[in-house]
Amino acid sequence: MRTVRHTCVTLNHDAGVPRELISSITGHEPKSIDEVLAHYTARTADQAAAALNMRLAHEAKGTKS
Numbered sequence: 001m002r003t004v005r006h007t008c009v010t011l012n013h014d015a016g017v018p019r020e021l022i023s024s025i026t027g028h029e030p031k032s033i034d035e036v037l038a039h040y041t042a043r044t045a046d047q048a049a050a051a052l053n054m055r056l057a058h059e060a061k062g063t064k065s
Contacts, residue, residue: 009033010040 005026012022019033
């Protein structure tokens with residue numbers, strides 16, 4: 001259940017939902033939401049950067065023929 005709440009926080013934050021509303025939806029205290037976002041948004045950004053780098057490397061291999 002914890003993972004579902006954290007996913008809800010992250011997805012709502014990404015959609016622009018105010019933290020106060022997210023807090024009321026999930027039952028988190030505002031400090032908890034900040035901790036969840038700090039953890040998961042950093043991970044999401046790192047994963048996106050890694051995926052982009054892999055894609056660029058793949059495309060670079062295709063142009064060296």
